[in-house]
Amino acid sequence: MTVLFNKFKENFFAVGPIVLIVLILHFTISPISTPLLVKFIIGSVFVVLGLSIFLMGIDIGITPLGHLIGQALAKSNKLLLVIVAGLVLGFFVSIAEPGLLVLANQVDEVTSGTISSVVILVVVSVGLAVMVALGFIRIFYNVPLYKILFVLYLLIFGIAIFTSPEFLAVAFDASGATTGILAVPFILSLSVGISALKKDSKASEKDSFGLVAIASTGAILSVMLLNIISNTTEFSVGLGSAESEATSVFGAFLAIAPGTLTEGILALLPLLVAFLVLQLLWFKLDKKASKKILKGFLYAFLGLILFFLGVNAGFMEVGIILGRQLASMESSVFVIVVGFVIGFVTIAAEPAVYVLTYQIEDVTSRYVRRKSVLIALTIGVGLAVALSVVRILVPAIQLWHYLLPGYIIAIALSFIVPKLFVGIAFDAGGVATGPMTATFILAYTQGVADTFEGASLLVDGFGMISMVALFPIITLEILGLLYKVKSRKSEVDIKCQ
Amino acid sequence: MSMIPDIKRFELICVIVNYGLGSKVLKIAKQEGISGGTVLLGKGTVKNRLLEILEINDIRKEVVLLVTDCALVDAALKSLDREVQFRKPYHGIAFTIPVGAFLGNGDYNYKSHFIDGGKKENMYQSLFIIVDKGKGEDVMSAATSAGARGGTIINARGSGIHETSKLFNMEIEPEKELVMILAENALIDSIVSEVSTAMEIDKPGNGILFLLNVNKIMGLR
Numbered sequence: 001m002t003v004l005f006n007k008f009k010e011n012f013f014a015v016g017p018i019v020l021i022v023l024i025l026h027f028t029i030s031p032i033s034t035p036l037l038v039k040f041i042i043g044s045v046f047v048v049l050g051l052s053i054f055l056m057g058i059d060i061g062i063t064p065l066g067h068l069i070g071q072a073l074a075k076s077n078k079l080l081l082v083i084v085a086g087l088v089l090g091f092f093v094s095i096a097e098p099g100l101l102v103l104a105n106q107v108d109e110v111t112s113g114t115i116s117s118v119v120i121l122v123v124v125s126v127g128l129a130v131m132v133a134l135g136f137i138r139i140f141y142n143v144p145l146y147k148i149l150f151v152l153y154l155l156i157f158g159i160a161i162f163t164s165p166e167f168l169a170v171a172f173d174a175s176g177a178t179t180g181i182l183a184v185p186f187i188l189s190l191s192v193g194i195s196a197l198k199k200d201s202k203a204s205e206k207d208s209f210g211l212v213a214i215a216s217t218g219a220i221l222s223v224m225l226l227n228i229i230s231n232t233t234e235f236s237v238g239l240g241s242a243e244s245e246a247t248s249v250f251g252a253f254l255a256i257a258p259g260t261l262t263e264g265i266l267a268l269l270p271l272l273v274a275f276l277v278l279q280l281l282w283f284k285l286d287k288k289a290s291k292k293i294l295k296g297f298l299y300a301f302l303g304l305i306l307f308f309l310g311v312n313a314g315f316m317e318v319g320i321i322l323g324r325q326l327a328s329m330e331s332s333v334f335v336i337v338v339g340f341v342i343g344f345v346t347i348a349a350e351p352a353v354y355v356l357t358y359q360i361e362d363v364t365s366r367y368v369r370r371k372s373v374l375i376a377l378t379i380g381v382g383l384a385v386a387l388s389v390v391r392i393l394v395p396a397i398q399l400w401h402y403l404l405p406g407y408i409i410a411i412a413l414s415f416i417v418p419k420l421f422v423g424i425a426f427d428a429g430g431v432a433t434g435p436m437t438a439t440f441i442l443a444y445t446q447g448v449a450d451t452f453e454g455a456s457l458l459v460d461g462f463g464m465i466s467m468v469a470l471f472p473i474i475t476l477e478i479l480g481l482l483y484k485v486k487s488r489k490s491e492v493d494i495k496c497q
Numbered sequence: 498m499s500m501i502p503d504i505k506r507f508e509l510i511c512v513i514v515n516y517g518l519g520s521k522v523l524k525i526a527k528q529e530g531i532s533g534g535t536v537l538l539g540k541g542t543v544k545n546r547l548l549e550i551l552e553i554n555d556i557r558k559e560v561v562l563l564v565t566d567c568a569l570v571d572a573a574l575k576s577l578d579r580e581v582q583f584r585k586p587y588h589g590i591a592f593t594i595p596v597g598a599f600l601g602n603g604d605y606n607y608k609s610h611f612i613d614g615g616k617k618e619n620m621y622q623s624l625f626i627i628v629d630k631g632k633g634e635d636v637m638s639a640a641t642s643a644g645a646r647g648g649t650i651i652n653a654r655g656s657g658i659h660e661t662s663k664l665f666n667m668e669i670e671p672e673k674e675l676v677m678i679l680a681e682n683a684l685i686d687s688i689v690s691e692v693s694t695a696m697e698i699d700k701p702g703n704g705i706l707f708l709l710n711v712n713k714i715m716g717l718r
Contacts, residue, residue: 003543007553201630201674205630205672291552364654365652366520366559367670367672486662
């Protein structure tokens with residue numbers, strides 16, 4: 001039974017700090033109404049349960065499927081097949097991503113229907129699909145990741161000059177939204193599966209990471225191109241308040257249950273279909289192995305629903321309330337410090353983070369430890385949230401004032417950091433922006449933007465996700481530098497001479 | 498160190514513990530005077546009806562390989578037991594295997610007659626070479642040029658006495674590759690000498706090499 005217990009324990013310690021912080025704030029500077037607090041605590045229990053079950057499902061269902069497909073593609077040795085598979089898988093994984101749907105609806109609303117949500121869904125998914133295919137080609141032709149990223153980000157910043165500032169934020173947020181709860185584990189395991197067959201073990205290790213990073217640039221590029229082509233310049237600030245006024249505790253959970261259910265089904269369906277089709281035509285796994293993967297899908301589905309219920313019903317409102325209350329305080333120190341702390345503790349509960357950190361340990365035989373990656377990630381996200389809050393409070397600071405130097409640092413570092421860490425770092429950028437960030441942290445910053453005079457919800461509320469995607473890249477590259485310096489062989493003089 | 502003692506005997510200590518404990522085992526071993534070790538990631542299963550139905554009976558394990566002087570084995574196992582508590586269920590297992598020959602710690606010479614041992618039935622030896630990540634292929638090509646038929650490369654991490662560095666109070670154990678080659682007795686000497694010159698195993702920090710006796714063998718033609 002200890003095995004089962006350990007799985008829950010690990011997630012309990014990931015979510016625990018968030019609850020602790022909210023409770024401390026509740027009893028000190030920012031009291032929350034009792035029903036809300038009860039909802040939050042029930043929500044966090046749901047999150048712990050949901051995370052544990054979902055991650056079990058990832059372990060025995062989604063990750064093995066990604067490895068199988070990756071290896072099958074690599075063995076087939078046909079470039080055309082690889083490209084087509086990249087396009088198809090990328091498109092369907094992206095279009096089913098719950099986070100992207102939310103973003104697409106927001107864009108629809110903000111542009112008053114000029115760009116409909118369907119258009120943005122399709123455009124972003126196509127962008128992502130093209131980039132997944134490109135990422136596959138990169139692995140096959142051994143093109144170094146940092147060169148590809150250099151070119152891609154150069155392109156992004158070139159196009160960014162012609163993009164309106166509102167859309168810039170949306171574009172970078174889209175990259176975070178597509179690399180969400182299911183896409184990341186699947187894309188990660190795909191690239192590990194493909195690279196595992198390389199003869200050169202060093203290259204195989206490096207190439208295990210980086211596909212998420214390349215894929216997420218596809219979303220940025222496609223949204224920016226969409227803006228230029230459609231030439232949208234008028235925006236209405238009409239973001240509805242995300243706060244529900246349901247007073248009964250269970251009513252809140254029941255109210256969002258149907259939506260969550262469809263989200264869960266939509267997200268898992270493409271992968272399930274892919275598995276069933278490939279199982280019939282290609283893998284032909286024995287009954288036991290295929291049953292195990294199907295059970296994995298079931299776990300992933302159940303876990304996903306519990307997790308979303310907990311996050312949406314319990315966490316969002318608390319985030320908004322905290323942001324509002326702290327922003328209305330006289331001293332702005334608190335709202336910034338709490339921003340840092342929230343970013344710091346929340347990221348450990350992000351499902352994809354768990355998947356990435358274990359994947360790193362697997363690929364490097366635990367040379368790179370989960371713990372060190374987590375430390376770098378939490379510091380990065382904490383800084384990102386704190387700086388986002390500063391940006392809301394100081395109207396003179398614009399998003400690109402952070403993003404441009406940030407990405408220049410990230411790209412410059414990628415030339416000197418060990419190449420394994422370049423892949424890990426840029427992947428972590430996409431991984432950090434999962435459902436936890438998109439709900440709890442986003443709600444906090446939007447609460448701040450909503451209350452603080454002179455802050456525009458559209459320009460300042462968006463863009464936080466792009467910060468969360470950027471800062472872990474830099475902190476993880478710094479971690480890579482530390483590893484590089486530290487793991488040089490010490491020239492110990494040999495005693496036996 | 499003018500007098501090199503007659504051949505030392507070596508043993509391989511193999512410890513299987515729960516995920517995350519590998520580095521601790523390595524640390525204790527080093528405190529007991531063992532010069533270094535290698536950790537491999539593994540998977541174990543639990544016998545439990547419910548967990549089997551749920552398909553979550555796979556658990557992560559770490560396998561630690563330590564090659565050491567026979568004289569150190571008992572003390573090392575004792576202090577490992579104190580920390581890991583092998584007696585209790587689910588706390589891991591440890592066992593030792595006698596090592597035929599050991600190379601790569603700077604001061605030990607390879608003595609081929611030691612491994613033959615005069616017994617006829619031991620027609621094969623298994624050769625283990627542990628080198629830095631990425632060098633496994635070099636080992637393989639050196640070994641095949643000396644007549645080896647093939648081999649298996651396993652990812653691992655580990656550290657010897659020449660690699661001790663810390664990051665935030667956490668030991669860094671560099672990545673390694675463990676190469677396992679099965680070969681006939683007649684070929685072993687030339688494979689060992691080919692590999693050890695190619696990899697410069699005799700120089701410290703370049704890896705280690707050891708031999709285990711093989712009793713029966715199947716699938717090798």
